[in-house]
Amino acid sequence: MRLSVPLQYAGDPIRLMEQVVALERAGLDAVWVAEAYGFDAPTLMGYLAARTERLLIGSAILPIYSRTPALIAQTAAGLDAVSGGRALLGLGASGPQVIEGWHGVRYDKPLGRTREVVDLCRRIWRREVISNDGIYPLPLPGGTGLGKPLKLLTRPVRDSIPIYVASLGDKNVELTAEIADGWLPTLFLPEKASAVWGKALAAGRARRTVEAPLDVVAGGLLAIGDDVAGLRDIARASIALYVGGMGARDRNFYNDLMRRYGYEDEARTIQDLYLAGRKDEAAAAVPAEFLELSSLVGPAGHVKERVEAYREAGVTMLNVTPVGPDPVADVRTVREWLG
Incomplete structure (x- = not known):
């Protein structure tokens, strides 16, 4: 299992x-x-890329709607060149709130677009x-x-980045497992992921x-110590933002995920509070469980058990956010556990 941070x-x-x-000096594999x-x-x-030596980047x-497929491929190839072959291209559909509200692009055909972008990049x-016939016709007809x-x-450093x-959704996850090199889920609960x-x-x-x-890249907050359990609360505001406010009431992928995990009432409460502007109360409503x-916070024995839970759930790259008093020491410790 490799180790990364967001x-x-x-x-x-x-x-x-x-x-x-x-953290690279402490044994981190990717960012x-x-x-x-x-x-x-x-x-x-x-x-x-300029500041690190071996770290995968x-x-x-990158939202697939914010750039043309050609620009996505050029950007990844450029990064791969300046980093000496250390690029990883993470793509996603994002959501209509960002794509239509920020980029001004219609949010449609996310599955088809993902498939074509991946194919065109390669x-x-x-x-x-x-040349391409499909959602992204090349050369452009009617111009x-x-x-x-x-x-x-230019010649890429690698012909396969x-x-x-x-x-998160079933159809998108199925497509990911079919065509992608890796999967980037979020709000990943190892014990519930398979279901x-x-x-x-x-x-x-x-x-x-x-x-x-x-x-499979997943993880959560990281802090190792006998008196750090309270640091789990750092995630409350972020979880409330995504579950409560990252999308419309009837179209929020993160809210849907929390419901699928079995927290239907809690997901509804968080969304109601967040959309009513009561963000602190929404954060407080995130279940302690x-x-x-969704974290690796607590005494060393507990965190080690959490690492194994992620491994058993199929995670191959543990993605942690160090929040303890000594992030470098915590990353070094996990690196030693992973071997």
């Missing part, structure tokens, strides 16, 4: 990236750079002459008529088009 999209990016540099509607991820990823995620990195099929001008897909996603993952794996097994199952 670079949050809030806060001072330079300070956060300096911490990542220190995932978020974007949402904050700073763009590729800029920060390029900075990390992934986007988590063809572009192989330097094929690109000036001057468009022509092209291939990538690993592609990870963020997905929620097991059938979708099995169906996708049965049609898998990638030779290597699916890499949910916080415990």
